[in-house]
Every structure is written in C-alpha cells, then in structure tokens.
Amino acid sequence: MGPDMTNAKDRSNRMKSLFGNVDRAALEKQLPSPSNDKSRSNPSGMSGAVKSMQLSFSAVEAENERLRAQLQSAEAAVELDPKSVVPSFVRDRLDIEGNPHFPDFVEGIRRDGQKLPILVRPMPDQAGVYQVAYGHRRLRACQLLEIPVRAIVMPLTDEQLVVAQGIENTERENLSFIEQALFAIELKKRGFTRETIAKALGRSEEKGLPYISILTSTAGALPEELIRKIGPAPSIGRPKWEKLGSFFKDQKLSASANSAVNGLMASVDWQSLGSDERFARVLGLLDRPAPSTEARVEEIEVGDGLSITAKRTPKVTQISIPHAPAPGLSAWLIERLPSLVEEFKRSEEGATP
Secondary structure (H helix, E strand, C coil): CCHHHHHHHHHHHHHHHHHCCCCHHHHHHHCCCCCCCHHHHCHHHCCHHHHHHHHHCCCCCHHHHHHHHHHHCCCCEEEECHHHEECCCCCCCCCCCCCCCHHHHHHHHHHHCCCCCEEEEECCCCCCCEEEEECHHHHHHHHHHCCCEEEEECCCCHHHHHHHHHHHHHHCCCCCHHHHHHHHHHHHHCCCCHHHHHHHCCCCHHHHHHHHHHHHHHHHCCCHHHHHHHCCCCCCCHHHHHHHHCCCECCECCHHHHHHHHHHHCCCCCCCCCHHHHHHHHHHHHCCCCCCCCCEEEEEEEECCEEEEEEECCCCEEEECCCCCCCCHHHHHHHHHHHHHHHHHHHHCCCCC
C-alpha cells in the first residue's frame, strides 16, 4: 500500500473519530443555505480537493448520512466573509506571513481559487462569527485578497477543534519543534489532558505522552516573548532549544545576559535575519566562554638584579617591588604617581607629554 493511500486511511479514521458524534440536527441549523453557484450544483464538476474531502468523511457513521451527502455534493462548503472568521483560540503557527512560501500560496489562490474549504465552528456567543479549526493559511490568504472564504461549518467542542487543528498540521507542512512546544504548553494551560494534546499533535498515546512532557518542559523554560521574536526556527530541534533553556532560571537571564540579548534583538539587522539565524545568534551570544577570573602573574626584569612582579586579574593589577635590591624605589614611585597619571592622560588625549 502506497504512502498516499495510508495517509488517506489515517485521515479517514481520525476524521471519523473526530466527527462521529456530530449532531445532525444541530449541523443543519448552523449551515447557511447553499448558493446558486453552478459549480456547486453540479457534482460532476467537483474539484479534486473536494473529492479528497469526500473520501476523508466516507467512514462517518450512518446517522450522519445527510452530512456525507452534503460533502459529496459540495453543498456543505459555504462562502463566508473572511472578516467574520476568527483564528483558533490557540495559536500553532508562529509566523504565517513570514514564511517565504506564503506569497506563492496567496498567488495560487488568487489565480486558481480556493480549492479546499476550511473548517470552522459557529461562535456560540457571537452571532454570525465563526472560529477556524483548520485552514488558517487559506483564511489569511482570502483576507489579504478580500474574497469570500469557502468553509465547512460544524458545531465542534474545544477538544474536537484542537484535534482537527492538529490533523491539518500533521498532514501538511509540519510544525517545527518549538511551534509544537508552544502549542502543547498553551493547551496544557487551558486544561487539556496530555492525551488530547497528543491527539492534537498527531501522536499515538503510547509514544505521545512522554513527548508532550518534553515539549511543555522545554517551552516552559523559556520566555514566550523571546520564542516569538526568534520565530519557528524550522531547522532547530529539541537539543538546541533545551540548551538555550539551560541559560534561563525561572524564564529569566542574568542582568548582563539579558541586556546583551535585548541589544541583539534591537539591532538593525535583526529583522532581516531568518528565524534559524536568529536562534543561532541568541544561542551564540549566551554560549560564549565566561571571561577568565584567574590571576595572571608576570615577572618584569628592570635590570641590576631587580625584578618587579605584576599580578593581573580582569578587575585589578597589583605591582610588587622588593625593597632589598632597590631601597627607596617604592617610595619614589608612589611620590611620582600623580605626575605619571597626568602624563598618561595627556598621552590618551593625543597631547605631547
């Protein structure tokens, strides 16, 4: 069996689990009347994307026959004003428009139309407002193009919404490690179980639960503001994010490190950097070797058997002059120090001594 057939079967099973208990009567009340668009009244003119959606729902239970019939005839896909559609209550993608492929995606919809409907649910407390389960990129493209967005409307619970949102991400462009981590920790904050979070990330329960703990602990070690400024960092995996987190204590850096990171993010070239490069710059800044605090001792031979010892640290230099070889030298130097300091200042200013 090829990978495409396997993915289709997996999607069908997940969608069956997700929508198997949809209330048909409630669904009928929520769906707007179908438009008179000829392409929608003609099942034979159905696009390949809609046929794919049809296959995705083919295993839904018999009591949802009307829902399947609507999907088969594309009647369930309705046109909505994109201004009336709001994003999911939990973000997954860190930067949709910052993705270098997004302009091409928008251009494809402008040229060929929206092939695959998005999935939304009615907002129970806001008449005429809908919330996206999946299809955020398509919604954003339609908003930018100022065209109606085609959508399937279903009354979904919060759990069904986040699981559907996760199905989209596992079947299309995968979330980066840190996007998964932020998604997981946000769901955890909202009271979702690890089992639901695992489903939302397309993970089996056996392998998913330990991974969810890894995601939430990694994201929890870092300030969210920093993560969002770095972005999705698609090439950066778990080990490097964990290493970055090791420099933080209670999501905070030392004063000097925090100042350095803020300076980096405020620099002129920060915005021009790719997300992976931003991560590398921040980690490189924090991972520099600490300045040596060990003292360095030098023996300076000044002639006539006299050796002066200079002990240097990053903060101070100590000079030791033995009295026996040159009695009175220490007192003479101390007396001359004010004039020597003035001479040093003139030399620093570029003046003639």
